[in-house]
Amino acid sequence: MAKLVTSLNIPAPDDFYETLIRAHEGLSDEDSAAFNARLILVLANHIGDPEVLGEALEAARKPSR
DSSP: OOOOOOSOOOSSHHHHHHHHHHHTTTOOHHHHHHHHHHHHHHHHHHHOOHHHHHHHHHHHHSOOO
């Protein structure tokens, strides 16, 4: 049974963040929100495990620390 990984798991997280921000350049607020929605669905499909996805949804509802 897979479990949601919440500890830092991205090599070079600052580089990824910069890439993510650049992906939004030139997009309107509406297009940026649509991009985020598509990205979430692509990543959810990649994960595929309903339990892990449920854990992710719960974690996302909690305020960040």
